[in-house]
Amino acid sequence: MAINPQSFFNFAAQNYHLLHDIFRRNGGMNDAELSELIRRYRVSLESPAGLIEKLVNLKIIEPLPDATASYEMTRTVAVLFRFLLQEQRLTSTAVIQAYLDELERAQADLDQAIRDDKHSLIERALDEITETMERIRQDSRANREAIINEVMTVKSNREKRTVSERFEKILHLWSHYLEPLKDLIDVRKTMDASLDSLERLLKQGTEQFLLDGALHREFIRCSVRLVRLRRDMTADFLESMHEVEPLYVSLRQDSTLARGVARALERIGKAGIKSLNLPAELAIPSGWLREGLFDNTDVEAFLHNVRGYQPQEPPVISLGTEPPAPRFIQPDELIESLRQALPIGDVLQWLLDRYEEYPFPELLRAYGRIFGSDNFKTGFSKEVKSYQLPGMTVLARPLAVEAMP
Amino acid sequence: MIENPCDLPFLDEIFQRLCRGRHICAEDGNHYHALYDNFDLYQQLFDRLGFRLEAHPRDFYYFRGEKSLSDGSSRMALFIFILMEFLEGQGEPVAESILTKEFVIADMPHFTTERYRLYMKESGIADHDGLEGVINNLERFGFAVRRGGAFRFRSPVYRFFDICHAILQADQQQAECEVSS
Numbered sequence: 001m002a003i004n005p006q007s008f009f010n011f012a013a014q015n016y017h018l019l020h021d022i023f024r025r026n027g028g029m030n031d032a033e034l035s036e037l038i039r040r041y042r043v044s045l046e047s048p049a050g051l052i053e054k055l056v057n058l059k060i061i062e063p064l065p066d067a068t069a070s071y072e073m074t075r076t077v078a079v080l081f082r083f084l085l086q087e088q089r090l091t092s093t094a095v096i097q098a099y100l101d102e103l104e105r106a107q108a109d110l111d112q113a114i115r116d117d118k119h120s121l122i123e124r125a126l127d128e129i130t131e132t133m134e135r136i137r138q139d140s141r142a143n144r145e146a147i148i149n150e151v152m153t154v155k156s157n158r159e160k161r162t163v164s165e166r167f168e169k170i171l172h173l174w175s176h177y178l179e180p181l182k183d184l185i186d187v188r189k190t191m192d193a194s195l196d197s198l199e200r201l202l203k204q205g206t207e208q209f210l211l212d213g214a215l216h217r218e219f220i221r222c223s224v225r226l227v228r229l230r231r232d233m234t235a236d237f238l239e240s241m242h243e244v245e246p247l248y249v250s251l252r253q254d255s256t257l258a259r260g261v262a263r264a265l266e267r268i269g270k271a272g273i274k275s276l277n278l279p280a281e282l283a284i285p286s287g288w289l290r291e292g293l294f295d296n297t298d299v300e301a302f303l304h305n306v307r308g309y310q311p312q313e314p315p316v317i318s319l320g321t322e323p324p325a326p327r328f329i330q331p332d333e334l335i336e337s338l339r340q341a342l343p344i345g346d347v348l349q350w351l352l353d354r355y356e357e358y359p360f361p362e363l364l365r366a367y368g369r370i371f372g373s374d375n376f377k378t379g380f381s382k383e384v385k386s387y388q389l390p391g392m393t394v395l396a397r398p399l400a401v402e403a404m405p
Numbered sequence: 406m407i408e409n410p411c412d413l414p415f416l417d418e419i420f421q422r423l424c425r426g427r428h429i430c431a432e433d434g435n436h437y438h439a440l441y442d443n444f445d446l447y448q449q450l451f452d453r454l455g456f457r458l459e460a461h462p463r464d465f466y467y468f469r470g471e472k473s474l475s476d477g478s479s480r481m482a483l484f485i486f487i488l489m490e491f492l493e494g495q496g497e498p499v500a501e502s503i504l505t506k507e508f509v510i511a512d513m514p515h516f517t518t519e520r521y522r523l524y525m526k527e528s529g530i531a532d533h534d535g536l537e538g539v540i541n542n543l544e545r546f547g548f549a550v551r552r553g554g555a556f557r558f559r560s561p562v563y564r565f566f567d568i569c570h571a572i573l574q575a576d577q578q579q580a581e582c583e584v585s586s
Contacts, residue, residue, distance in 0.1 A: 112533035147585075157496045159496075160495065161496050162493055162494060162496060162498035163493045163496075163498070163499055164493075166496075166564065180488065250498060250500070250501070250553060251498075253500055254493070254498055254499040254500055256569070256570060256573060257489060257493075257499050257500060257566055257569050257570075257572050258489070258490070258493040258499055260568075260569025260570055260571075260572050260573040261486045261489045261490050261493070261499075261569050262490065263572050263573055263576050264482075264486050264568070265486055265487070265490060265524065266571050267572070268483065268486075268524055268527065269520070269523070269524065273479045273483060273524075273527055273528050273529060274479070276479070276482070276568075276572070278478045278479040278482045278568070279476055279478045279479060281478075281568055281571070282474075282475075282478040282481075282482070282564060282568070283469045283471070283474055284426040284467075284470060284474060284475040284476040284546055285423075285424060285425070285426045285468050285472045285474065285475065285477055286423060286426065286470070286473045286474055286475045286476070286478075287425035287426050287471060287475070
C-alpha cells in the first residue's frame, strides 16, 4: 500500500522522540519494549497497539525476520535519520566499484544509442548516468561526514580506548576508505579515465544534438552534473584527508611508542633491566669529571707559591769511572770518513784501525754497509790475509775501495 | 665571527653543565642560544678536549659519554616507560601528554600494580622516596622540571622516545631475520 507522504511527515513530526529512540535501538526491540517506549513518548491517548500498527503501516518499522513480535526500523527511514543526524555510514569500496561498473555500462549504452540515433534510448542512458553519478556524489559526501564523525569519536575517546585500539580504527579508515577515495580522484587511475571518456561522449552528444532542444538540454545538464561530481569528490577527499591525516600521524607515533614501551617492559620483566643496556644507550656522562678539575682560586694559590722559586742544579748521577764503550757506528759518519780516506786498499784493516774501541760485530756491520754501498767501487784481493784480534784470528781477502769513476 | 674558541659565549658554564650530563634545550635561554649559534665551534673545541657534543633533531644538545656513564639512566628510563604505558592504558595521547602535561608526583602509577612494583624493585626503587630520587635525577640531567609536588618534562625527554623506537626496530629486525632464516 502506498504511503501518503504528508501523513508520513505529520506523524513523524508528532512522534519525533519516539522515532529517534527506535532509530537508536540498533538490534530492534520486542513488543513489550516498543509498547513501553510508546507509553513514554506518546502525545495522544491512542493505545500502544494502535500506534504500533500505524508505525508498521507507514513503513517506519517492520518485523524482525528472526523473532516473533519484534520490530526494527526500516532501512529507508534509518538512512533518512542518519542523513538528518549527520551520522552517515561509510560506503565500502566494493559499492563504489559497482557504481563505476554501472556507469561504464550506461556509458556504453549511450555511445551505442548516439551511433544509432535513437532518442528514447539516449534519454534512458542519460537518466541512468545521472542517477549513478548522483549516487556516487551522495555516497562520497556521506563518506566524508562518516569519516569526520569517526575522527571526532577517536579524538574525544570517551570510551577510554588505548592508543593501539584507536590507531587500528584510524588505520582501517585510512586503508579502507581514504586510499580508495584517493584512487577515485587520482588522474592516473581508471575512474578518472572513465569520467574523461564520459565527458568526451557528453560533449559529442551536445554538439551532435544541437538542434534537438530537449536532448541538447539533457546532455548539458548531465555534463554539468559530471563537473559537479568531480569537484565534490575532490573536495570530499581533501576534507577527509585534512581531518584524518594529523590524527593518523599522531596516533602512529603514539602507537610506535606504546609498542616500544611494551617491548621494553616485557624484556625488563623477563631478562632484567640490565638486558636493555640503557646506560650505554643513553650515554649520559656521570659528571665525575668535575671532581678532577680545580677552580681558578686553586690555580692562583698554586702560582703564588711558585713565584720566587729558585731552581737548583739537578743532582749528578754517577755512571762509574769508565766511560761506556761505544756500541754503534753512525752510517752517515762512516761513509763520510771513508770518502775522505779514499782510496783504501784494505777496508777491514781500516775499520780495525779507525774504530778500534768498537766491538767486532759492529765493525762487521760497518764492513757490510761499505760493501753494499753504491757510493764506491769495490774489489777483493786474490790473496788471503790473516787479521789478529783479541781472542780470535780472522782470515779474509782484503776488500779495496776507491771512489766511483 | 669568533676566532678564539675561548671567546665562545658562556663556554665555562656550558661545559660544566654538559659535563654533568645536563641536556640543554630552548628553555635554557642563553646557553641554548650560544650553542645554537656556534654549534660547529663548540663541537670542534669539545672534540679536541675529548668530548662528543651531540645536537638532537628535536633541538637540544648534550654530551655523549663514553667511559664514565650515569647508572641512573636505567631508573630514569624505567620511570618514563611505566608512565608512558600507564598513559596509553588510560587512552591518553602518549607523546602529547608526556610533553605537555604537568604530573603530580603523588599520583604516579609506579606502585599501583604488582607488575609495576616488580619492575621498580628490579631497578632498586622500593618506595616513594626512591621515586623522588629518580625525578630529581631527571631534573639534574635536564629531562624534567620540578615545581613543588609536581613536575613536567622538557624536550630532551625525546631521548627516551628514541630508545623505544630503537627497541621496537631491533625486535622487528630480529623477527624479520628469524622469518628469513
